[in-house]
Amino acid sequence: MKIVTKTLVMGLMLLLLGNSYATSKDTAGKILPYPIYQQKLANGLNVVTVPVDSPGLVSFHIVTRVGARNEVEPGVTGFAHFFEHMMFRGTDKYPKEKYSAALKSTGAAANANATQDRTAYHMTGNAAKLELMFELESDRFLNLNYSEHEFKTEAGAVKGEYTKNFASPYSQINEKRSETAFTTHTYSHTTMGYFKDIVDMPNQFEYSKVFFDRYYRPEFNTLLVVGDVTAKQVNALAEKYFGKWQPGSYKSVVPVEPKQQETRFVHLQNGTIPAYFSMSFKGPAFSDTKIDMPALDVLASIVYSNTSELYKKLVIDEQKVRFISGGAGDSRDPGLFTIHVSMMEKDDMPYVMTEIKKAIAKVKAEDVDAKILATTKSNLKYSFAMGIDTPGAIAQSLSHYIQLTGDPESINRLYALYDKVTVENIRMVANKYFKMEQLTVATISEDEKGALK
Amino acid sequence: MKTLKITIAFLLLFTASHAQAMDVVELKQSNSNKVVFKVRFMNGAVADSADKKGLTFATASLMAQGGAGGISYADIQDKMKPWAAGYSVAVDKQVTTFTFQVPVDFVDEFYPLVKNALLTPDFSEKDFSRVMKSQQNYVDQVVRASSDEDYSKFALEDQLFRGGNMQSLLQGTSASVKTIGLDDIKAHYKSTFTRNNISLGIAGNYSEDLLKQFKADMAKISAAEYTPVAPSKARQADGIEVEIIAKDSAFGSAIFTGAPLALTRADDEFAALMIANSWMGEHRKSYSRLYQKIRQTRSMNYGDYSYIEWYSNGGRHQLPPSGVPRTSNYWSIWIRPVQIATQLQSQYPELADIEIGHAHFALRLAIREFDLLIKSGLTQADFEATRTFLRSYSKLYAQSPAQQLGWLMDSKFYGRHDYLTELDALLKNTTLEQVNIALRKHWQTDNMFVTIITDISEAPALAYSLINNSPSPMSYSNLVKSGLPAEVLAEDEEVAVYQLNVKTVNVIKSANTFQ
Numbered sequence: 001m002k003i004v005t006k007t008l009v010m011g012l013m014l015l016l017l018g019n020s021y022a023t024s025k026d027t028a029g030k031i032l033p034y035p036i037y038q039q040k041l042a043n044g045l046n047v048v049t050v051p052v053d054s055p056g057l058v059s060f061h062i063v064t065r066v067g068a069r070n071e072v073e074p075g076v077t078g079f080a081h082f083f084e085h086m087m088f089r090g091t092d093k094y095p096k097e098k099y100s101a102a103l104k105s106t107g108a109a110a111n112a113n114a115t116q117d118r119t120a121y122h123m124t125g126n127a128a129k130l131e132l133m134f135e136l137e138s139d140r141f142l143n144l145n146y147s148e149h150e151f152k153t154e155a156g157a158v159k160g161e162y163t164k165n166f167a168s169p170y171s172q173i174n175e176k177r178s179e180t181a182f183t184t185h186t187y188s189h190t191t192m193g194y195f196k197d198i199v200d201m202p203n204q205f206e207y208s209k210v211f212f213d214r215y216y217r218p219e220f221n222t223l224l225v226v227g228d229v230t231a232k233q234v235n236a237l238a239e240k241y242f243g244k245w246q247p248g249s250y251k252s253v254v255p256v257e258p259k260q261q262e263t264r265f266v267h268l269q270n271g272t273i274p275a276y277f278s279m280s281f282k283g284p285a286f287s288d289t290k291i292d293m294p295a296l297d298v299l300a301s302i303v304y305s306n307t308s309e310l311y312k313k314l315v316i317d318e319q320k321v322r323f324i325s326g327g328a329g330d331s332r333d334p335g336l337f338t339i340h341v342s343m344m345e346k347d348d349m350p351y352v353m354t355e356i357k358k359a360i361a362k363v364k365a366e367d368v369d370a371k372i373l374a375t376t377k378s379n380l381k382y383s384f385a386m387g388i389d390t391p392g393a394i395a396q397s398l399s400h401y402i403q404l405t406g407d408p409e410s411i412n413r414l415y416a417l418y419d420k421v422t423v424e425n426i427r428m429v430a431n432k433y434f435k436m437e438q439l440t441v442a443t444i445s446e447d448e449k450g451a452l453k
Numbered sequence: 454m455k456t457l458k459i460t461i462a463f464l465l466l467f468t469a470s471h472a473q474a475m476d477v478v479e480l481k482q483s484n485s486n487k488v489v490f491k492v493r494f495m496n497g498a499v500a501d502s503a504d505k506k507g508l509t510f511a512t513a514s515l516m517a518q519g520g521a522g523g524i525s526y527a528d529i530q531d532k533m534k535p536w537a538a539g540y541s542v543a544v545d546k547q548v549t550t551f552t553f554q555v556p557v558d559f560v561d562e563f564y565p566l567v568k569n570a571l572l573t574p575d576f577s578e579k580d581f582s583r584v585m586k587s588q589q590n591y592v593d594q595v596v597r598a599s600s601d602e603d604y605s606k607f608a609l610e611d612q613l614f615r616g617g618n619m620q621s622l623l624q625g626t627s628a629s630v631k632t633i634g635l636d637d638i639k640a641h642y643k644s645t646f647t648r649n650n651i652s653l654g655i656a657g658n659y660s661e662d663l664l665k666q667f668k669a670d671m672a673k674i675s676a677a678e679y680t681p682v683a684p685s686k687a688r689q690a691d692g693i694e695v696e697i698i699a700k701d702s703a704f705g706s707a708i709f710t711g712a713p714l715a716l717t718r719a720d721d722e723f724a725a726l727m728i729a730n731s732w733m734g735e736h737r738k739s740y741s742r743l744y745q746k747i748r749q750t751r752s753m754n755y756g757d758y759s760y761i762e763w764y765s766n767g768g769r770h771q772l773p774p775s776g777v778p779r780t781s782n783y784w785s786i787w788i789r790p791v792q793i794a795t796q797l798q799s800q801y802p803e804l805a806d807i808e809i810g811h812a813h814f815a816l817r818l819a820i821r822e823f824d825l826l827i828k829s830g831l832t833q834a835d836f837e838a839t840r841t842f843l844r845s846y847s848k849l850y851a852q853s854p855a856q857q858l859g860w861l862m863d864s865k866f867y868g869r870h871d872y873l874t875e876l877d878a879l880l881k882n883t884t885l886e887q888v889n890i891a892l893r894k895h896w897q898t899d900n901m902f903v904t905i906i907t908d909i910s911e912a913p914a915l916a917y918s919l920i921n922n923s924p925s926p927m928s929y930s931n932l933v934k935s936g937l938p939a940e941v942l943a944e945d946e947e948v949a950v951y952q953l954n955v956k957t958v959n960v961i962k963s964a965n966t967f968q
Contacts, residue, residue, distance in 0.1 A: 108849075109771055109849050111737065129845075153750070154752065156754075157749075157755055159792070160705070160752075160754035160792075161755040163792065164600075164789055164790045167602075167604075167703065168599055168600060203932070273595060274595070322590060375535040376534070382538075385556060389487070390853050391852075
């Protein structure tokens with residue numbers, strides 16, 4: 001009986017204090033030179049603190065693991081992004097004007113953005129204002145309240161955002177590429193959504209309530225604070241301001257994309273920019289345990305970066321190409337490995353595509369040079385180390401991995417996997433993912449039809 | 454209570470010296486994992502002769518993206534790859550700044566590349582051909598087709614500085630780029646990248662020996678006499694002069710408007726105007742006036758801001774970047790793309806009969822807000838809140854070593870030691886009265902240049918409406934209009950007939966710009 005009682009008491013303590021887990025103070029051998037402290041509140045909200053020597057400066061992020069991917073119902077593409085806008089429209093305690101004044105008083109650089117897999121809210125500023133930041137964020141995440149008129153009005157700003165983006169033909173082809181490469185999965189639409197749905201957004205007030213009720217819950221969110229703070233301080237603030245947040249019950253089910261069976265083509269007739277094409281192969285989902293994505297990242301650097309044979313031939317020597325790049329975007333579900341090419345002359349497109357196919361055939365058939373492999377691994381590690389020179393940059397990096405797996409330690413696991421990538425792994429992923437029947441080719445040129453077959 | 458100490462922390466460590474007649478900013482950071490070198494020349498695009506616009510840009514690009522010291526461009530990239538080191542150049546109107554960054558583990562192996570890029574660029578025919586093709590592409594096509602917002606900003610500068618050396622794009626014009634030869638670049642390098650107009654910066658975890666070497670090497674660059682070219686001043690408009698640039702397939706109307714400004718960061722009064730500007734239109738901030746009036750209340754676009762100095766790449770940057778100091782200044786209003794008539798007509802049946810979209814109304818609304826502020830001045834409460842905000846916010850401008858170095862080097866351009874620290878003291882001591890004096894002295898809306906990038910279908914009716922000061926009632930969809938408060942609708946009626954001093958409206962085909 002005693003044992004049972006003790007277990008029960010400990011269980012209650014865990015419930016009260018939250019479930020502290022995966023906190024790692026030891027950074028030896030890890031890519032991130034700072035310890036990551038994680039604390040899970042009783043309501044399921046994960047709280048991440050990374051203390052960094054940045055006197056007086058703190059970066060506070062909330063990662064909502066909801067993006068365009070979750071827009072499964074017809075007619076509501078772009079809604080996660082639209083909802084990000086609505087989060088600035090006030091609450092009962094902080095109506096719009098009062099919220100604006102309070103936000104201004106933080107003196108912080110604050111903003112938000114949405115992607116296909118997540119919505120992120122961030123503030124970087126004076127560490128002395130951290131409690132005010134917590135108060136403001138908790139109030140809108142727990143108590144957002146806007147009128148139907150405000151909802152309709154904000155839809156115009158989203159239309160304005162689409163309007164500014166539309167000036168770029170690259171935005172236009174991006175939309176076409178997504179809907180061509182994916183027929184079923186929600187990656188078929190961009191984060192902005194279809195224009196017809198954006199125009200219809202003012203009519204979706206009721207759906208917006210459903211959306212908030214589903215996703216603005218502890219289990220879909222992670223708090224992340226980086227900078228001049230301690231985990232104790234952050235955990236106490238999290239408990240105080242987010243402890244009463246009620247978990248929800250919604251399970252997001254995203255449709256699975258069927259296997260692509262043939263090469264697909266899509267074309268944009270536009271002669272205002274240099275001719276362009278992209279080749280997008282179906283790739284894997286992000287994983288910090290499987291070797292596929294790290295191996296593809298290494299491959300991308302070897303085959304398509306500015307030190308690749310392709311780049312040297314097409315950009316530097318022959319000068320037929322303005323730029324070429326390639327890589328797999330990290331995504332929660334299987335996404336695309338895309339090679340982008342901007343041409344000097346449109347008529348060279350078939351030749352350049354042939355050269356890219358030759359490079360693909362080579363990486364499928366031959367081992368990459370072991371020295372180049374080592375060089376590339378070194379580049380990946382030092383690139384990361386060079387990039388994390390402010391609390392905001394560190395938080396942004398961790399936020400990226402939180403959106404993918406929910407766990408910031410993924411960053412350390414991923415970089416450990418880079419170390420393990422072998423020449424065999426690279427051949428393996430080249431053969432596994434660079435399949436012509438799983439390719440989507442997108443082109444832009446002044447011609448009525450795309451020149452690539 | 455903790456306070457922001459970043460600026461103070463690095464202030465203690467940085468020193469400036471004038472060894473060998475070169476300005477050097479040193480920012481030693483022993484706990485940093487990298488070394489950042491910056492090399493700046495006081496030349497910039499104003500150093501281009503009238504018939505070779507884009508020459509400084511081409512020269513700097515070839516130095517940063519070409520072979521050097523007998524090592525080919527491809528080999529340089531290969532060498533730097535394992536270190537994840539790199540370098541780039543930013544050309545602006547009055548300065549050219551090279552930035553080199555390397556992990557401290559490899560700084561000794563990397564440093565010769567710094568030296569080579571500056572002292573012994575190869576200037577090979579092959580690199581020249583590649584770099585110039587890219588520059589030609591940019592002026593022929595890319596600048597008009599990437600972002601209508603940037604396009605409108607560049608087009609505004611074209612108007613403001615027409616006839617002067619500040620007019621041209623940094624990259625030049627379609628015609629001028631074609632005339633640039635490799636010999637021009639070699640001569641320009643010798644004559645305008647010299648020890649007489651160079652300044653240096655170094656930050657991070659570097660050794661004293663390296664610093665000494667860096668200074669000694671950079672002193673070996675061309676000894677040619679060079680006097681920085683004075684930038685042309687912004688023109689005074691005669692009334693409101695509008696240029697509408699018509700594109701074949703624009704989705705909205707992108708607007709920039711501006712007028713000369715006599716102040717720069719060199720003037721203490723700049724801080725006072727900064728407070729007024731922040732209240733009116735702080736970049737990408739939802740609590741400033743223009744944003745609230747145009748975007749938040751009326752749902753017209755993605756954002757609306759005002760500026761009292763050049764703000765590079767505003768669509769991408771949240772915080773102002775360093776590296777673009779200028780002595781020839783103007784203030785401006787950025788109205789992000791608003792809807793055009795054909796789009797509104799297709800979206801809402803109730804707007805089927807409108808003749809123009811929202812550009813005229815948005816311009817009237819923005820200018821009216823400036824007029825109201827000039828008339829009534831800032832309130833004490835708004836002044837206090839905005840000053841407090843700026844004193845905190847400006848400390849975020851320089852966070853990384855490269856940003857800190859950049860801001861310190863810009864400080865020297867303006868004759869200051871550490872502008873961000875000095876700015877804090879200036880803001881602290883600024884009074885409401887000074888702010889209201891400054892805004893009335895430096896802002897007026899009777900004489901301005903306006904640039905609007907829009908669709909070819911919108912241009913004629915918009916031009917007619919502007920030149921005739923025709924009423925431009927706001928055309929809301931019924932969805933939005935039905936919920937608008939009476940005071941907003943009443944204000945709309947005033948805005949719709951607000952008289953602008955428009956004296957000239959020209960419509961130009963997009964293809965004819967930057968030629």
